Amino acid sequence: MRSAARVEVGDLEVSVAGQPLLHRVDLRVQPGQRVALLGASGSGKSLTVLALLGLLGPQFRVQGTLRVDGRELPWRQAPGRRPGMAAVFQDSQAALNPVVRLDRQLLPAVARRRRTGAAEAGRVVAELLREVGFEDPERILHAHPSQLSGGQRQRVCLALAMAASPDLLVADEPTTALDMISQRQVVEALRRCTGPGRSALLFITHDLAVAADLCDAVVVLEQGRVVEAGPMQQVLRSPRAAFTAALVAAARAGLRPAAAPQERNLRPGLRPVVAPQEPELRTGSRPVAAPLGAAS
Numbered sequence: 001m002r003s004a005a006r007v008e009v010g011d012l013e014v015s016v017a018g019q020p021l022l023h024r025v026d027l028r029v030q031p032g033q034r035v036a037l038l039g040a041s042g043s044g045k046s047l048t049v050l051a052l053l054g055l056l057g058p059q060f061r062v063q064g065t066l067r068v069d070g071r072e073l074p075w076r077q078a079p080g081r082r083p084g085m086a087a088v089f090q091d092s093q094a095a096l097n098p099v100v101r102l103d104r105q106l107l108p109a110v111a112r113r114r115r116t117g118a119a120e121a122g123r124v125v126a127e128l129l130r131e132v133g134f135e136d137p138e139r140i141l142h143a144h145p146s147q148l149s150g151g152q153r154q155r156v157c158l159a160l161a162m163a164a165s166p167d168l169l170v171a172d173e174p175t176t177a178l179d180m181i182s183q184r185q186v187v188e189a190l191r192r193c194t195g196p197g198r199s200a201l202l203f204i205t206h207d208l209a210v211a212a213d214l215c216d217a218v219v220v221l222e223q224g225r226v227v228e229a230g231p232m233q234q235v236l237r238s239p240r241a242a243f244t245a246a247l248v249a250a251a252r253a254g255l256r257p258a259a260a261p262q263e264r265n266l267r268p269g270l271r272p273v274v275a276p277q278e279p280e281l282r283t284g285s286r287p288v289a290a291p292l293g294a295a296s
């Protein structure tokens with residue numbers, strides 16, 4: 001597992017047709033660190049991430065520096081993955097072919113990424129699926145993506161992303177479209193896959209409560225500018241930007257009576273997400289009886 005790269009974005013500026021969209025964005029992710037990139041809709045989170053991943057289209061003008069372990073990388077690169085980085089996005093449906101069984105999608109992809117044969121790829125895929133919370137990987141591998149819930153699909157995408165043993169995993173709003181239970185499962189899977197001694201995480205979200213549950217540092221964007229950056233605890237305690245203060249207040253307002261800060265590492269006053277529980281296996285839009293991950 002590679003886990004030693006420091007990723008630094010300096011003075012990132014992005015514009016399109018002469019219109020500036022990002023203004024001198026600075027971002028640092030240390031090895032094994034989990035950093036939340038937070039901001040309202042349209043604040044520039046996706047543009048930042050796409051620039052980092054080398055995925056911005058030619059219509060965008062990109063300036064600034066990108067360094068991985070002190071080595072400067074170009075903003076644009078030949079098609080393909082940025083070395084040392086992997087990503088999961090909000091739309092897990094688009095990432096997987098809905099009509100092809102998962103084993104036929106995952107095994108070749110993992111064999112390619114690990115440069116290994118079919119038997120070893122099968123072992124690795126099973127291990128990755130367990131790591132993202134599936135107790136019965138075989139059952140998942142024999143399903144089609146359309147039979148899985150959104151949260152399950154997202155965890156499959158995460159397993160695939162982790163097959164490359166990235167230095168940095170970029171997770172662009174992976175929990176946004178999910179219910180609370182699925183959200184919790186994805187967050188737990190991200191927690192298991194990243195952290196000290198493992199891949200670093202850049203977690204893009206507009207949900208401060210989820211970010212606080214998972215990340216130890218935060219960068220807040222507003223209208224294409226970084227308005228706050230620092231350790232999560234410190235920012236929660238004393239936000240400097242009015243926008244961040246409003247986010248903290250909104251997260252605290254979501255507090256439910258049963259909320260208990262002592263539940264794992266939840267920050268004081270921020271709402272917890274509910275206990276994990278496996279959602280059902282679907283056929284088409286109709287749930288079937290046996291939950292995935294249960295013994296078959």
Ligand SMILES: Nc1ncnc2c1ncn2[C@@H]1O[C@H](COP(=O)(O)OP(=O)(O)OP(=O)(O)O)[C@@H](O)[C@H]1O
Binds near residue numbers: 044046
């Ligand atoms: N191709 C484009 N042409 C012009 N403006 C764009 C383009 N893509 C993004 N923008 C603008 O850049 C700004 C930042 O967009 P971005 O998608 O990065 O925001 P975001 O924080 O990821 O929002 P969301 O949470 O809704 O995904 C927005 O004002 C958006 O309208």
